[in-house]
Amino acid sequence: MKVIQRYFTTEITRSVMFALAAFLALFAFFEMMGQLEQVGRNGYKLQQAVLYVVMGLPGNVYELMPTAVLIGTIYTLSQFAARSEFTIMRASSMSTAMAAKVLMRIGLGFAVMTILFGELISPKATEWAEKLKLQAQGASLSSQFRSGMWAKDVIKDQGLEGNVTGSRFINIQAIQPDGRISGVKLYELDTEFHMARMVTATTGVYQGNHQWQLNDVLQSDFATGSKDRSITEPVKTRKLPSLALVSEVTPEILSVLFADPDRMSAYDLRAYTKHLEANNQRTERYEIAFWKKIVYPLSIFVMLALALPFAYLHFRAGGVSLKIFTGIMIGVCFQLINSLFSHLGLLNTWPALVTAALPSLLFMGLAIGALWWVERH
Structure with missing residues (x-):
């Protein structure tokens, strides 16, 4: 035999x-x-x-x-x-x-x-x-939508741990081949879906360990849902040279939006599916x-x-x-x-x-x- x-x-x-x-x-x-x-x-x-x-x-x-x-x-x-x-x-x-x-x-x-x-x-x-x-x-990776590429994330009081304090919608115009992002906009909502903060940045660089550094930042904080009529400045806007951002969205997750799922590994597919499930999106x-x-x-x-x-x-x-x-x-x-x-x-x-x-x-x-x-x- x-x-x-x-x-x-x-x-x-x-x-x-x-x-x-x-x-x-x-x-x-x-x-x-x-x-x-x-x-x-x-x-x-x-x-x-x-x-x-x-x-x-x-x-x-x-x-x-x-x-x-x-x-x-x-x-x-x-x-x-x-x-x-x-x-x-x-x-x-x-x-x-x-x-x-x-x-x-x-x-x-x-x-x-x-x-x-x-x-x-x-x-x-x-x-x-x-x-x-x-x-x-x-060239750079860009979305088929005119408004750019969109991703959803959750906001927690201790970075990636702790209680959920809101949600975040991320809009990116382009991803460079080296992983840098440009034309970044963040829309942050509280648990009652009131606008809490809006951030725009020219570029963003991934630092590792779920940390981004946003450059040339314009940040607007909203006094959302407050019934205190003594507030005279409902929106506070400030300009920052850089801003640290902790997010579950990584360059690997962003690249998935342009990749063919049939060409991805099972490990990457499982990781992205968990991310979608955590944000109540279709999987x-x-x-x-x-x-x-x-x-x-x-x-x-x-x-x-x-x-x-x-x-x-x-x-x-x-x-x-x-x-x-x-x-x-x-x-x-x-x-x-x-x-x-x-x-x-x-x-x-x-x-x-x-x-x-x-x-x-x-x-x-x-x-x-x-x-x-x-x-x-």
């Missing part, structure tokens, strides 16, 4: 890596075609475009891994069937359960690889690629993305289960090419259905775990049905 395990692992790994490399080359070509349209604009050079495309490849590895595993495994098993090797293995008492066990062991390595790319390599590479492009073009989109990150590596085992029935199918002509084409179609359908269910779950407010797991469960059911059919015939 160890010899068979080693033989399967070597052949399937070689085929999967070849399929993955072919897909990456294809995706890199199309991405490069899109980047060439921007080369020469605002100082964006060809070498920077190439580096941007290369840094985007880890994200493609994560997305394409299940499909590459499916196609590579189908090709290998089809070759075994064409050379009658699989028939000899079955005649040597290798059952379907044993073959499935061999494939699942191989899938464990690919699942770990998918997790590494999805959690560590791809998010950082995507972040660096975007910063590289922005720095090359001398469905990020919860679905989080559970997709958890479930997606398990789709490797689903793809291997789908590939196993192809070892039992025999065609007189065009067998291997037909099986590979079928595998490509199944992989494409899986990706489309996975994306479709994300939108359907968001529109119909399905539970996030159900939305993320349902496509894999459907294809696993298809794999079990196919195995039952080939066993019967």
Whole structure:
């Protein structure tokens, strides 16, 4: 059994890596075609475009891994069937359960690889690629809204601890590639939603540990909700060179507003979801993305289960090419259905775990049905 395990692992790994490399080359070509349209604009050079495309490849590895595993495994098993090797293995008492066990062991390595790319390599590479492009073009991140980017925060009497004394709405016009913010406005409300303070600042620099330093500050304090008619100055305005701000909003949270949730790590998604929950904001989109990150590596085992029935199918002509084409179609359908269910779950407010797991469960059911059919015939 160890010899068979080693033989399967070597052949399937070689085929999967070849399929993955072919897909990456294809995706890199199309991405490069899109980047060439921007080369020469605002100082964006060809070498920077190439580096941007290369840094985007880890994200493609994560997305394409299940499909590459499916196609590579189908090709290998089809070759075994064409050379009658699989028939000899079955005649040597290798059952379907044993073959499935061999494939699942191989899938464990690919699942770990998918997790590494999805959690560590791809998010950082995507972040660096975007910063590289922005720095090359001398641009900054800005919101699609004319009023800028908005975030909500809570105010506590002891920084990040203690009792909640109000809420804060943060408006930012732009984020620089180095994390600095510009065009900052803060609107602070008390617990009864009366305006308590308004702050405008030209720039802001993150100091670490949830602390910001706002520069060139104009602060207006409101005598909100007071019934004392002796107050002659309801608004006090003063200008400050700088102001320290303690907030749960960090550069990582701000960058989430521009990032694709599918390219974020599960850790970042969970942290941002907790921030939204603390501020009573909608979290469905990020919860679905989080559970997709958890479930997606398990789709490797689903793809291997789908590939196993192809070892039992025999065609007189065009067998291997037909099986590979079928595998490509199944992989494409899986990706489309996975994306479709994300939108359907968001529109119909399905539970996030159900939305993320349902496509894999459907294809696993298809794999079990196919195995039952080939066993019967």
